[in-house]
Amino acid sequence: DTAVSQTPKYLVTQMGNDKSIKCEQNLGHDTMYWYKQDSKKFLKIMFSYNNKELIINETVPNRFSPKSPDKAHLNLHINSLELGDSAVYFCASSQDPGLAGGDARIFGPGTRLTVL
Amino acid sequence: GNSVTQMEGPVTLSEEAFLTINCTYTATGYPSLFWYVQYPGEGLQLLLKATKADDKGSNKGFEATYRKETTSFHLEKGSVQVSDSAVYFCALMSNQGGKLIFGQGTELSVKP
Numbered sequence: 001d002t003a004v005s006q007t008p009k010y011l012v013t014q015m016g017n018d019k020s021i022k023c024e025q026n027l028g029h030d031t032m033y034w035y036k037q038d039s040k041k042f043l044k045i046m047f048s049y050n051n052k053e054l055i056i057n058e059t060v061p062n063r064f065s066p067k068s069p070d071k072a073h074l075n076l077h078i079n080s081l082e083l084g085d086s087a088v089y090f091c092a093s094s095q096d097p098g099l100a101g102g103d104a105r106i107f108g109p110g111t112r113l114t115v116l
Numbered sequence: 117g118n119s120v121t122q123m124e125g126p127v128t129l130s131e132e133a134f135l136t137i138n139c140t141y142t143a144t145g146y147p148s149l150f151w152y153v154q155y156p157g158e159g160l161q162l163l164l165k166a167t168k169a170d171d172k173g174s175n176k177g178f179e180a181t182y183r184k185e186t187t188s189f190h191l192e193k194g195s196v197q198v199s200d201s202a203v204y205f206c207a208l209m210s211n212q213g214g215k216l217i218f219g220q221g222t223e224l225s226v227k228p
Contacts, residue, residue, distance in 0.1 A: 004159070041203055041221040043160075048215075056215060090159055103148050103167075103209050105216060107159035 023091030120219035139206035
């Protein structure tokens with residue numbers, strides 16, 4: 001059973017388009033995250049949601065908008081895609097950070113976004 | 117601010133060689149420390165962690181000791197295998213519920 005799943009795995013699109021990446025976790029976790037990994041493998045947190053509420057919002061362009069319809073899903077919508085958005089995007093989840101074990105992240109397999 | 121610095125890669129070793137990947141950190145207070153591993157084409161997986169000074173985390177033959185005096189959390193393995201080829205990330209969390217801050221990753225390549 002897949003714990004954290006993302007779709008699509010690969011996404012190739014033109015500059016200026018709008019696209020979404022979906023993430024689902026079946027672990028019963030309360031907290032979900034989006035990370036961006038650049039071409040040099042550097043990982044940076046973008047957003048964090050706890051029980052559908054935004055708790056971390058890094059300095060990410062407002063073209064990026066996370067949406068959490070329920071605590072098992074956290075989707076990432078990107079408007080007006082730019083070349084610099086090309087990266088691998090990872091969704092992750094964890095138990096409530098205030099609880100034991102809440103420090104460990106379970107990562108999805110990643111979505112490789114290529115903007116042409 | 118909080119940060120993590122890892123040794124630069126790529127690191128190339130022969131099978132059964134001894135592995136050390138250095139990691140040092142800067143943080144206020146008493147952070148929790150982690151090693152994550154990313155196999156080719158996959159997401160990150162937690163490899164091991166330590167939550168207080170002098171704790172040793174271990175898993176799959178890898179181990180790392182939380183050294184507060186040197187602010188380090190070096191990853192070691194006595195005998196690497198080809199299947200250990202991956203990118204290894206050191207990370208810290210400054211307090212319960214805080215952000216997980218990653219180092220830049222170190223690519224390990226193990227040759228038969």
